[in-house]
Amino acid sequence: MWAYAVRRAAIGVVLLVAVALVTFVLFFATAANPARLACGKNCSQQQIKVTEKALGYDQPLYVQFGTFMKGLVVGREFPADKEVRERNPELVTDCGPPCLGYSVNVGTTVNSLIVQAAPTTISLAVVALVMWLIGGVLFGILAAVYKGSFIDRGVVGLTLIAYAFPTFFIAVFFLKYVVIKWEILPYPGYVTIADGGVFTWFENLLLPSFTLALVFMAGYVRMTRAFVLESLGEDYIRTAKSKGLRTRPVLFKHALRAALTPLVTMAGLDFATLLGGAIITESVFAYPGLGLLTVQSSSSFDLPTIVGVVLVAAFFVIVLNILVDISYAFIDPRVRLG
Amino acid sequence: MKLRRTFAATAAAALGATILAACGGGGGGTDTNSSGDTESAKGGTLTVLQHFPFESTDPQRIYYGVELSWFRRLLYRGLVAFPMDDSNEVVPDLATDTGTSSEGGKVWSFTLKDGVKWEDGSDITCEDVQYGTSRVFANDLIIGGPNYTLSYLSSLDYPGPYKATAKQQAAFDKAVSCSSDNKTITFHFDKPWADFPLAAASLMMTDPYKKSFDQGDKSKFKVLSNGPYKVEGGTWSKNKGATLVRNDEYDPSTDEPDKLRLALPDTIDYQIDPSDTAGELFNDRLIANAPADQTAITTARVAPSQFPKITGSVEDRYQNPESPYNDYLVPNFNRLKDVNVRQALAAALPLNDYVKALGGDRSATASETIVNPALDFPDNPAFADDADNDGDPDAAKALLEKAGVQTPYPIKLGYSKSPTMDKAMAVIKEGWDKAGFDVTLAPLTDTYYDVISKPDDDYDVTWAGWGADWPSAMTVLPPLFDGRPNISSTTCGNDYGCYDSDAFNKLVDQAAEATDVDEQKSILEDADKQLGEDVAYIPLEITKFNWLYGSKVTGFTTTAASSSYPEIGLIGVQQ
């Protein structure tokens, strides 16, 4: 199994390099001139050239990519202009490996931007994951067990409604009514556990996480329902009943155990995607996570940050993919020993 | 910078999330809008609900209009500043007077007052002003701020303080020199700069900056104040804002508080929410007027969808001034070469219906020139003479006939896509189609201005927006229509229609050489007439702002000096 994990990790690294390269190429395929944007409206062609050079955009794509890859391995120092660094040591920003680059837009390394943003996104994703798993699995089982009844129809109907509304709409609805009109909850803004304690942290996460969870929950209710129903139709459930087992162990020990396997896969991958940033939710609730960083960096054509965020998101997806595959071994003995 | 912000404003208008940056302000076109409640209440906490992040709080990098005018009141005093009214008259701030000029406007001197200090207690010196001015030249490090000084000192070939050789630095220190007592700074420009004090008041490119505080990019969000407030902790949080508290080193006796900054609240709590929906939600909160929001103002304009809620007591907390922004249409001179065709477009434009489509009186006012009324500039006769602004299809048809072109004449109209713009542009299409044109609408997204400034694009007419950097048409007409700096083989720059007229350029040169502001202005009026005759642009509307504020906010006023944003220097809160 270790050999397997190592092999997967190696493929993951290759994949990350490819992702970085594709992001570079796509970025330079856009019509915008990032140097001109950065320089400002009254910049002459020559001033734009100076800015372009300072940002490193004057180099051919492969040189820029090479510089970036080298920075990942050995680190970099900014500003890129060596002469400036030597003459003004107080300006130097050190970016140790794995250096993802430097955002001129924010005036700091991409690494520190990501380190700042990641806890927000991770908090959001974890709370949302817990919410949607609990809600989704619970309601899914309920719908499956009472298949065809009004409970089933009600649950499935509600999930369809939740599914039909875009995240953006749900988020704005919560803000407009739950927060502003009815004043049930305070206006959410991200507070770290260190700053406000667990309760404040959670209270502020409630609405954004719930918004995020709602959309996923709808899918998980339907999936859980389908998986449990499928599992309930299996021969081993008939065996379990024939032994005289009570309903609960039949459902939870036998049916759910099998239904959980695909759910773990889905949850792992959905969670991985979320770790890359919940763009809409973070944008609407102004949560300074990776999603907001993505939006802000792409609207300001901040290439190093864009590449950094994309890489981190890809990293999460790859790692969780590997973890999900390894977790199979623990869930399904046929994989472990087969 | 401004053109991008204006574009963003239009793109986001549907959400009411309007990001607008007025660069500079001033001028006596609009009436001062006062909240009536003029009792000045010292103390308390003012909340500022801001719906977009500042790109920097480094004075030499700031180019957001509202940030320039507010920080001028709160954190960064300039050599000179605009008073909190609609006059165009600059008043001394850090300097003892509004500057003395010689050599026909080429040389400007300012002497610093005694007792003006940084928040760390050190004196503000001429070297600080010199250093601040020099930073703007470092295009490789101080990226993005206003840099007009570069074109007035272009002979220096100075790369900024971080890279300059000793010789280059010496040449700069000579061109921007300090007196031996380190009190008086003298700028020796290459050419006359008649309205330099206006520029120095509006922008911060000649503001002082303490060299020992400079860490290049790392000080992008660090604030060393010399105004009545300072940033708690010294660092501005890009996505969260900051709390401003009183700066003990600020001495009001060196200032003219009644003219420049009352500094009433003890604390100013900047709450930034950069989300798409923040602007609309902030205004929802101000409409609801919950206790926590009663002492709040916002940078976000009320969205048209919220207009119906502005009634009764809410209306008492509402103001609707004209903004410093004008929108206009640009005929593409590489395609529409016949002036009659361009005139036909102007004649047929159903401007009143277009304004209605934008949201009516609360959103816009029809304009007769590209120059904002805040600049106290006359209407352009080429557009004012048709009077009613309803569009005249018959006159347009006659002009097309005179041009001898085949009708319907095809027109591709490019604009920056948003639901409001889709509606408004459809109105223009309807009016033009009636007059013998066949209009194709081309909504664009993303890098709008990069696309429409290409010399070989196939748009016949494009939409654009602009606002002055300081109250002078010098920051409107030359940057937009002087083909010489704008047009290259790959782009027409800000001259989106690639207009290039010798007659116009000659007038621009004359204006630039003018030694005083009035002379300069009358030359620019002629230049605008020339543009009107050539139909280099067709004016659309002056954008209007819609502000709400909490019920315990006092002294709420918008001025030309505050870019029609709330004049923060006058605002206080009831306790």
Next chain:
Amino acid sequence: MSDQKTPGSSRVGLGKRGASAPATGSGSGSFLEVRDLKVHFPTADGLVKATDGLSYTVERGKTLGIVGESGSGKSVSSSAIMGLHRGTRAQVSGEILLEGTDLLRLSNEEMRRARGKDVAMIFQDPLSAMHPYYTVGNQIAEAYLVHNDVSKKAARARTIEMLDRVGIPQPDRRVDDYPHQFSGGMRQRAMIAMGLINDPGLLIADEPTTALDVTVQAQILDLLQDLQREFNSGIIITHDLGVVAEMADDVLVMYAGRAVEIGTTNQIMTKPEMPYTWGLLASVPDLAGDPEEQLVPIKGNPPSLLDPPPGCAFSPRCRFKEHVSGDLCTTQLPELTSAAGATHVKRCHLTDSSVLKQEQPA
């Protein structure tokens, strides 16, 4: 459990022919008596009568073979004995008397207690019938624990004992294996151990050998025969007449949800009275017989249970229809009537079954 056994009932070894008491009738000695059992499934297309008025008895200590094609209702009727249709849409009516107690009248909880303890069942495909995520031992012990208030340790010991009895080598080690680590035959042995762990009075084996290799089939059948002492009575459901011949005392032949012939194994195997039974026998090769002998397959397909043919359900496939006067076969459902012997009943309009013998191959 041993006290449930009737010591007096002599276990007559295997495959006895003609030596046993009649399987039909409502004698008070019957261990299991099924009366007019109907299992109907409402579907979108209409009512599927999977079992329609089935009656039979299983005497104490005897094994009944139920034979029929797929869809004839054999498994459905047995599932009804286990109460496995409870909580589904199936409509079950009639009586299922186990030692005089009507299982259909039991509450769900009472039925649950009976399941696995009084009546146990083993299934066709032991791979799918066992949960892939739990060890074999866990699954067997679970069956014991639910009916006996004993420690897990005791349950494990009992499990190992049962695994040993069904012939699993090294049971103390294999008890912790997962189903996929067992061979097909071992899995079925484990299933049998699971079925017998509570000493049930009645064991229902639903096609216990069908999914297995031929060589393994024989081993499992041998095991079942050895274990017949373990349970009082048995029902073996199969489509394989060879299995019936080996295992059953009596035989019930089912077609389209109904019993079509009931008799002792000997009667059914040697003197079938119903053309369908005859057809089944004719389609089975006799290894001991003439290799040149022609097999006679039953033509056509089993009828749709949604829309069964009128009259005798077998009539569309019956090659002896012309021996019945008029259109009786296609208009009137024949009753179960006595055939040659008192213990032998059939559902057929054919009065002279000698025609079957005339045509009987070999």
